[in-house]
Amino acid sequence: MEQIVVPKKHNLRRNLTILLVAALIIGSARFAGFSIVGTLSGILRGGRLLGRMFLSPAWSYAPRVVDPLVETIRMSVVGTFIGALVAFPVAVLAAENFIRKPLISRPLRFILNIFRTIPAMVLASLFVAVFGTGAFSGVLALAIFTFGLISKLTFESIEAIDYGQVEALMSLGANQINVLRYAIVPQILPQFLSYTLYGFEVNVRAAAVLGYVGAGGIGQVFEQNLSFRRFDRVGVIIILTFFVVLAIDFVSSAIRRRLV
Amino acid sequence: MEHTGPISVEKPFDIYRTLYRIVNYGGLIAIILWGFAGIEYKGIMQTARGTVEALLRGFVRPDVAYLTTMTIDGLPYAVLETIAIAVAGTFTSGILAIPFALLASQNIVGPHVSKVGKFIVTAIRSFPELILALIFISIVGPGAPAGVLALGIHSIGMLGKLFSESIESMDMGVKEALESCGASPFEVLFRAVIPQVSPELISYTLYRFEINMRAAATLGLVGAGGIGAPLIFAIRTRVWPRAAIIVIVLVVTVTVIDAVSGRIRKRLV
Numbered sequence: 001m002e003q004i005v006v007p008k009k010h011n012l013r014r015n016l017t018i019l020l021v022a023a024l025i026i027g028s029a030r031f032a033g034f035s036i037v038g039t040l041s042g043i044l045r046g047g048r049l050l051g052r053m054f055l056s057p058a059w060s061y062a063p064r065v066v067d068p069l070v071e072t073i074r075m076s077v078v079g080t081f082i083g084a085l086v087a088f089p090v091a092v093l094a095a096e097n098f099i100r101k102p103l104i105s106r107p108l109r110f111i112l113n114i115f116r117t118i119p120a121m122v123l124a125s126l127f128v129a130v131f132g133t134g135a136f137s138g139v140l141a142l143a144i145f146t147f148g149l150i151s152k153l154t155f156e157s158i159e160a161i162d163y164g165q166v167e168a169l170m171s172l173g174a175n176q177i178n179v180l181r182y183a184i185v186p187q188i189l190p191q192f193l194s195y196t197l198y199g200f201e202v203n204v205r206a207a208a209v210l211g212y213v214g215a216g217g218i219g220q221v222f223e224q225n226l227s228f229r230r231f232d233r234v235g236v237i238i239i240l241t242f243f244v245v246l247a248i249d250f251v252s253s254a255i256r257r258r259l260v
Numbered sequence: 261m262e263h264t265g266p267i268s269v270e271k272p273f274d275i276y277r278t279l280y281r282i283v284n285y286g287g288l289i290a291i292i293l294w295g296f297a298g299i300e301y302k303g304i305m306q307t308a309r310g311t312v313e314a315l316l317r318g319f320v321r322p323d324v325a326y327l328t329t330m331t332i333d334g335l336p337y338a339v340l341e342t343i344a345i346a347v348a349g350t351f352t353s354g355i356l357a358i359p360f361a362l363l364a365s366q367n368i369v370g371p372h373v374s375k376v377g378k379f380i381v382t383a384i385r386s387f388p389e390l391i392l393a394l395i396f397i398s399i400v401g402p403g404a405p406a407g408v409l410a411l412g413i414h415s416i417g418m419l420g421k422l423f424s425e426s427i428e429s430m431d432m433g434v435k436e437a438l439e440s441c442g443a444s445p446f447e448v449l450f451r452a453v454i455p456q457v458s459p460e461l462i463s464y465t466l467y468r469f470e471i472n473m474r475a476a477a478t479l480g481l482v483g484a485g486g487i488g489a490p491l492i493f494a495i496r497t498r499v500w501p502r503a504a505i506i507v508i509v510l511v512v513t514v515t516v517i518d519a520v521s522g523r524i525r526k527r528l529v
Contacts, residue, residue, distance in 0.1 A: 024347060025347060025348070025351045027344070028343070028344035028345075028347035028348045028351075029344075029347075029348045029351075029408075031340065031341065031344040031404075032341065032344040032345050032348045032404040032405060032407070032408050032485065033403065033404050033405050034348045034352075034404070034405050034408045038400070038405060039352065039408075039409060039412070042396060042399055042400050042405070042409050043409070043413075045399045045400075046395055046396060046399050046409075049395060049398065049399060050395070070298065071298060073295075074294065074295040074296075074297075074298035074299060075295075075299065076295075077291055077292060077294070077295030078292070078295040078296055078299055081292050081295065113515065114511055117474070117510070117511045117514040117515055117518075118507065118510070118511060119474045119475075119477055119478045121390075121478040121481050121488075122477065122478065122481070122488070122491065122507065122510070125481060125491070125492055125495050126315070126495060126503075126507075129311065129315075129495050129496075129498065130308055130311045130312055130315065131308055132308075134300060135298075135299050135300055136299060136300070136301055139299055205388060208388060209388050209390040209391065212390065212394075212481075212482060213481060213492070222391070226394055226398070229398070238387075238391060242386055242387070245386055246386060249386075
């Protein structure tokens with residue numbers, strides 16, 4: 001039987017790219033002290049530790065996990081609410097098709113980009129240093145993080161609206177407030193709410209670990225038990241957090257599907 | 261026709277609609293109030309004002325000397341280490357995600373197995389990377405390898421989902437053509453499936469790399485190597501000029517990598 005041979009183009013640029021990427025990956029792996037043997041043994045030993053966490057979790061510890069978990073959800077609710085509240089007017093100002101003042105929108109976009117590049121954990125560690133440990137610092141970090149996320153998504157939505165409605169209102173002599181109220185808000189409100197819910201989902205996940213740097217919620221309890229190497233309790237915390245996050249994701253994405 | 265005064269649209273009154281709204285908005289407000297009620301506000305610490313001032317002074321005059329320290333304790337080393345963790349972690353997960361994606365794709369393994377595969381991928385995705393990092397730190401000790409392992413495992417969740425979506429939406433004709441020629445499953449995989457989806461796969465992997473850059477910066481806060489480690493140290497010891505330069509460099513690095521990676525992705529797909 002004859003074999004089908006597909007002639008391949010040997011092009012220099014493609015080969016050079018592959019070589020470069022390979023060098024980057026190998027270089028990175030060596031730099032980070034990473035090896036395949038190390039990974040495999042790490043995964044195997046990780047499996048054993050996971051066994052200690054999940055095969056015999058200390059279920060009697062569960063009642064003491066409830067309060068911090070509730071605090072985590074509360075932190076996410078408040079953080080999302082504050083972030084979304086500030087994000088809306090800022091998104092309107094940052095959109096280039098409505099206000100049309102580059103002097104406002106350009107610097108705003110620049111600042112928003114900076115906010116979005118700072119991870120929530122870094123914000124939380126800064127706030128813990130300034131305001132002390134506790135949920136308040138966590139809420140502030142979540143609010144700023146959500147603000148960056150939602151305002152970017154929202155100003156992109158505003159720029160993508162059907163502009164005919166705006167023009168129709170303007171031709172009737174409506175002022176900018178009326179245009180905003182009757183042409184822009186109705187068009188983007190479902191998307192904005194959907195982004196807010198998405199931000200809430202992200203925040204619940206983030207809030208669950210913020211406590212590790214002292215910013216309140218379940219992460220603080222997690223950190224204490226981990227430092228005492230109480231892996232059976234850590235297992236309980238992880239399992240309960242996992243199901244809370246999953247339940248919130250489920251409800252929130254069900255609402256989001258109905259919104260948009 | 262002359263029309264002054266506000267624009268108004270007459271809406272017929274609908275009792276169900278009104279009730280529906282009251283329940284929705286009322287519920288929303290109740291949830292928000294419930295949230296606020298639980299946040300303990302201890303009052304801003306006496307020292308907060310001084311700390312904020314010191315912090316801002318740090319941002320005005322950051323520790324530039326730290327940026328040019330070329331030793332292992334310098335900032336350039338920490339930045340390189342962060343990028344290395346992100347690259348190695350993303351690459352590991354990119355490879356590991358392919359079998360998971362195949363297992364989750366309906367057109368490869370059938371509807372029943374794919375449900376199991378999808379569940380596994382979702383479970384991996386919901387497991388926070390920070391907790392993975394802490395687990396690996398207690399196994400391999402603090403440092404970059406723990407970070408690589410954490411990112412490598414966690415990213416399988418998102419990449420596996422995205423990969424399986426692009427496999428499910430591929431053109432099945434090529435696969436069927438090869439199968440009708442008597443190709444083995446491996447030949448089908450490497451000659452029909454992978455070549456078709458590889459631009460999308462690479463694009464998704466690059467996107468995950470952008471996310472992992474931020475994650476790698478965070479992982480250092482708990483001791484998994486990278487730029488987060490000197491940052492948390494500077495914050496704890498309140499050396500604000502140093503904390504400021506680290507945050508500035510982090511923002512610049514992430515922005516540059518986002519821009520480069522985004523440009524490559526646009527050319528790929």
